[in-house]
Amino acid sequence: MNHLPLAEPEVNALALSMIDLRMMHIVSGVPQQPTPIKGREHECIAAELGLPVIALDDALRAYVDEHRRFLSWHPAAPLGISAHKLASTGWVVSALETRAALTVLDRSSSKFVRTVVGGRFGAAGADLETWDDWTKLLRGSAESGSPLLFGPPTYDGPWAEAELLLDSDWRSA
Numbered sequence: 001m002n003h004l005p006l007a008e009p010e011v012n013a014l015a016l017s018m019i020d021l022r023m024m025h026i027v028s029g030v031p032q033q034p035t036p037i038k039g040r041e042h043e044c045i046a047a048e049l050g051l052p053v054i055a056l057d058d059a060l061r062a063y064v065d066e067h068r069r070f071l072s073w074h075p076a077a078p079l080g081i082s083a084h085k086l087a088s089t090g091w092v093v094s095a096l097e098t099r100a101a102l103t104v105l106d107r108s109s110s111k112f113v114r115t116v117v118g119g120r121f122g123a124a125g126a127d128l129e130t131w132d133d134w135t136k137l138l139r140g141s142a143e144s145g146s147p148l149l150f151g152p153p154t155y156d157g158p159w160a161e162a163e164l165l166l167d168s169d170w171r172s173a
Contacts, residue, residue: 005158
């Protein structure tokens with residue numbers, strides 16, 4: 001499994017379950033979003049999205065690199081996934097974060113996990129299979145060393161898509 005479409009109730013149930021299980025944490029020290037180059041804001045946005053730009057010069061490359069560092073930032077020793085990364089789309093969840101989250105999950109009793117997850121997904125009206133798919137995606141990230149993109153949907157329908165970035169240069173970000 002390399003990607004998982006998620007409706008808003010499913011994202012809410014995932015996030016709340018992960019907070020209850022201590023797999024996700026509110027962190028401090030998140031850097032400021034970089035300021036686009038004055039007069040070249042449209043080019044900066046296009047380059048961020050991977051769209052063609054007239055000239056990908058050194059200044060625009062530096063901006064894109066800074067923006068990528070911003071989206072993939074995580075604490076040096078994460079305790080789990082940084083909460084802001086599931087609050088809105090566009091964030092990159094590092095393999096370090098997924099490993100930390102899975103370490104906490106694997107140390108929890110299965111009965112406790114079932115109780116927490118069952119309560120959160122039932123209350124949200126979300127499909128409980130989403131939790132299993134989500135943990136498979138986290139394990140894929142942890143095992144491969146590849147990050148996850150928690151991004152906007154690529155088509156009309158879900159609120160977000162989580163995608164394992166196997167063939168990507170985000171691994172070095």
